[in-house]
Amino acid sequence: MKHERRGQGLSLPMLLRRSLLHRRSRTLAELVSLTVSAAVATALLTLYASLDLKLHHQFRAFGANIVITSQNAGQPLPPDALAIALQAAGPDSRVVPFAYAIAQMQDGSSIVVAGTDLTGARATDSWWQVSHWPENNQATPVQVLTGVRAAKALGAERFSLTYNGKSVPLQTAGTVRTGDAEDSRIYLPLDAFESWTGVTPTTLEVQAAGSTRQIQAVLERLRLALPGSNVQAVHQLVEAEANVVSRTRSLMLSSLVLILLTVAICVLATLTASVLERRRDFAVMKALGATQRHVGLLFLLEAFVLAMVGLLCGYVLGCGIAYLIGEWNFHTAIFPVWRIAPQVALLNLLVAVLAAAIPLRILRHLEPATLLRGE
Amino acid sequence: MSVAATRPETIIELRDATREYRGHAGTVRALDSISLSVSRGEWLAIMGPSGSGKSTLVNLLGCLDRVDAGSVRIAGKDINTLSRKELDQFRAETVGFIFQQFHLIPYLSALENIMLAQYFHSMTDRKEAMAALERVGLGDRAGHLPSELSGGEQQRVCIARALINQPPVLLADEPTGNLDAANQQIVTGLLRSLNQLGHTILMVTHDPEMAQMADRIVELHHGRIVAEREASLAPHTS
Known part of the structure; x- marks a missing residue:
């Protein structure tokens, strides 16, 4: 106006x-x-x-969404596979190595032992129900994470396992419950595992961050960087994530x-x-x-x-x-x-x-x- | 002989003015070929029962509506030829409204209600608005809200508002309909003095006594003028 x-x-x-x-x-x-x-x-x-x-x-709490294994099942990955995967996956992703061996308990029965980067596993597999994570990788005896079923079979916190005739004393720092195979395993720090068994990682679990498209890009980069390995997406998780987001x-x-x-x-x-x-x-x-x-x-x-x-x-x-x-x-x-x-x-x-x-x-x-x- | 015929200047002239409303039930002819002349300075009373076309006539005379047929000339202008904007401006300059229900804006003081008419007309002038309020004897009530004023006081504010832009035509719709006897007298006196000062007053009323204050009375029925006569109490000076 x-x-x-x-x-x-x-x-x-x-x-x-x-x-x-x-x-x-x-x-x-x-x-x-x-x-x-x-x-x-x-x-x-x-x-x-x-x-x-x-x-x-x-969704990152549900664990890895990409798994890298050797093309020949059970065979170890190349020694530089972890470094290559870390570089190819990018700084926002996590890569955790896993090596497996079957050891004998004192009563002669077999048990699966796994060597891994426990810090990485803790971040990647945050859905695991863990009573206490091993914190000292240099301790003697070696501090391990024991599956709840394995702990029951062992019956004691301190125990020894034998692999290829070589025994090591171990101590349970905490137990893990997932309702799956992890409940029957014993997880050791990768260094201690390798020096005991001489077995190197056969699996890399990758937790790629970002949208479905970004995960797909990481997958492609990993396939290009590790041509001799199987690089597979955990489809259920990736698809579920894409569906839920959409x-x-x-x-x-x-x-x-x-x-x-x-x-x-x-x-x-x-x-x-x-x-x-x-x-x-x-x-x-x-x-x-x-x-x-x-x-x-x-x-x-x-x-x-x-x-x-x-x-x-x-x-x-x-x-x-x-x-x-x-x-x-x-x-x-x-x-x-x-x-x-x-x-x-x-x-x-x-x-x-x-x-x-x-x-x-x-x-x-x-x-x-x-x-x-x-x- | 018509009183209007003796007056020198015609300020309002309706020629065969017809206004129809179309509704679900068909077309209703609210005004049916009405012809009416009002001279400058004349006081005209318009009477008639409900539904006789008084509201429609008020609409036309107040430049709030247009005819479907015929013409309405006010102060020399055919209002049917004016654009909507021109009509709004013409209304603000030509017609002052005095309502039965006063219709003051409830959140503005008496003075501000008068200034509102200035605001829509051109520009506000507090001194001028105050003088108008004093003219109707309410200088001491300038800051009061309508809810703090009596009915008679509200009607006087309404009259001051109608006069503030010095319009040549005052359209008073049952101006004393809501007032007690004492306030009726005050308002009637104000209207008479305004008429004596030269204002043309068009007054719609049901009250035969009030109508007798006018120079002339026209009666409407079914949209037609059925009677037109001089009022008996009017102090004719022509």
């Missing part, structure tokens, strides 16, 4: 302020609706943006659209009620010479101011909700993603504009004379 002001007169901001403050409860209802809209958009978009990372982080993303987008539509309907109802309540005020303004543009602008500015305040409150609230959802579901904090702020602002404005469309139509069709005559 282009009118000049003389002295201390009326201004558009003053009209807006008075109007919003006068209708406190209605203003609050509109503000709450628009805050909810912004909070939902912020929370879901923040989660959406962080979803890949968090879900891949979750479905969760779709679910979140659908939820976002549905929730925003619901909120838009709420805002629409509130704004429509707001116009209907004040149709006589608007009719008076029209009778006093206000153009359709004046009245529409006044109403739209009210909606805009509330949308902006709602956006600020909702953004803060939405970041808090995303943080809590991250803590509760992924056990890791999800921090604000600043790049989604324009999208949230756009969505909130879209909700406000959509919700204001019908009230604006009502305003356009107001008939001042009829309304002001109380008919």
